[in-house]
Amino acid sequence: MRSILFCTFGVVAVTSHATIFINFDSQVNGNITTYTGGGGYPQNGGTVSIAGIDHQLARTSTGKSGSMVFGGTTNIIPIGQFGVKEIYTLINSGFGTNGQLNGRIEAHGSGGLLQTFLLTQGDNIRDHYNGNYNNSAPNVNGTLSYSTGVRFDQQKMVLSSAFHTATLTELRFIGQNNGGSNGNPFLQALSLELVQPTNVISGQVTLSAWAQATAGRTVEFKVYNGMTEVLSATGTLSSDGSFSFAHSLADGNYSLIMNANRGWLKKKVSITIASTASVDNNAILLNGDVVDDGVVDLSDYTSVAVAFNAQPADSNWNALADVNGDLIVDLTDYTEIAVNFNAIDDSP
Numbered sequence: 001m002r003s004i005l006f007c008t009f010g011v012v013a014v015t016s017h018a019t020i021f022i023n024f025d026s027q028v029n030g031n032i033t034t035y036t037g038g039g040g041y042p043q044n045g046g047t048v049s050i051a052g053i054d055h056q057l058a059r060t061s062t063g064k065s066g067s068m069v070f071g072g073t074t075n076i077i078p079i080g081q082f083g084v085k086e087i088y089t090l091i092n093s094g095f096g097t098n099g100q101l102n103g104r105i106e107a108h109g110s111g112g113l114l115q116t117f118l119l120t121q122g123d124n125i126r127d128h129y130n131g132n133y134n135n136s137a138p139n140v141n142g143t144l145s146y147s148t149g150v151r152f153d154q155q156k157m158v159l160s161s162a163f164h165t166a167t168l169t170e171l172r173f174i175g176q177n178n179g180g181s182n183g184n185p186f187l188q189a190l191s192l193e194l195v196q197p198t199n200v201i202s203g204q205v206t207l208s209a210w211a212q213a214t215a216g217r218t219v220e221f222k223v224y225n226g227m228t229e230v231l232s233a234t235g236t237l238s239s240d241g242s243f244s245f246a247h248s249l250a251d252g253n254y255s256l257i258m259n260a261n262r263g264w265l266k267k268k269v270s271i272t273i274a275s276t277a278s279v280d281n282n283a284i285l286l287n288g289d290v291v292d293d294g295v296v297d298l299s300d301y302t303s304v305a306v307a308f309n310a311q312p313a314d315s316n317w318n319a320l321a322d323v324n325g326d327l328i329v330d331l332t333d334y335t336e337i338a339v340n341f342n343a344i345d346d347s348p
Helices: 161-165 298-306 331-339
Strands: 004-007 019-022 047-050 053-056 066-069 074-082 084-094 101-109 113-120 142-145 151-158 167-175 184-194 200-207 218-225 228-236 242-246 252-259 267-273 277-285
Touching (some): 074 084, 084 101, 101 184, 113 151, 200 218, 252 277
Parallel strands (some): 200 277
Antiparallel strands (some): 047 053, 066 184, 101 113
């Protein structure tokens, strides 16, 4: 099972294990737990692994395991990811007749790149339930079955080498020839496998006083040679705070500035690039800069005081005054400001 990152659109950071999840919950329009045999599926999202690839199951607005049904529509999922080599989907159908074309997936890349993959019953897609409709799909990449007769089938789409040095801008899921027993396709998870960069800067970020998950937090990275910025990258952290991004810098000594925004102060670490890689660049980012002026001071106390005891539904709620992200502004937020009082942003 590979390690993963949650991907936000426009990210260029990768880990040494390069499987990332794409979140499309905003386009979920089906609740798979209510489908035939759906009681056997994971009920509240989560991760599954099929053929060595991890997937994050889509969820409905109420947190149930969901799907993006594209039986008669074109659904566009923006990606913005550089260097993708393989696309992995969990796609099944409602109903399904052998030989029927259910749709296609279009991979669009920078510079006009386009690659198309067909979804054909009896080849690489079948009914999600082992019942009276098409149960044959010999060319899926893997299957995870459940006791109620339902299953997740995985499709693997290998991109041409041109995508390896380009940006995968979007994926289009286009339903065709659907309706009745032909089969209506739906997407339940989407993962990407990236080309492994040979030149990387990697490390681990610890976000001080943060009650929520670290995975998915966006961090801006800037590399300086002296006072000159020579590289900028934006990426997401994995569950343990690890990060990695590609570079083409010459060997030497540099400064790396990490900026997680949302109240964390910028942190500088000195890095050395040798033999194309720079590793173990670890840092703790201090919290408490509520007003985002680069220093933890009385103005941050004031913001917390104005929102004291507030929760998200309250009129005086201020998400930034909730320093530790536990969804209430209270003494723990004051405490973090006190601990880091007078701390300032690092500079190159």
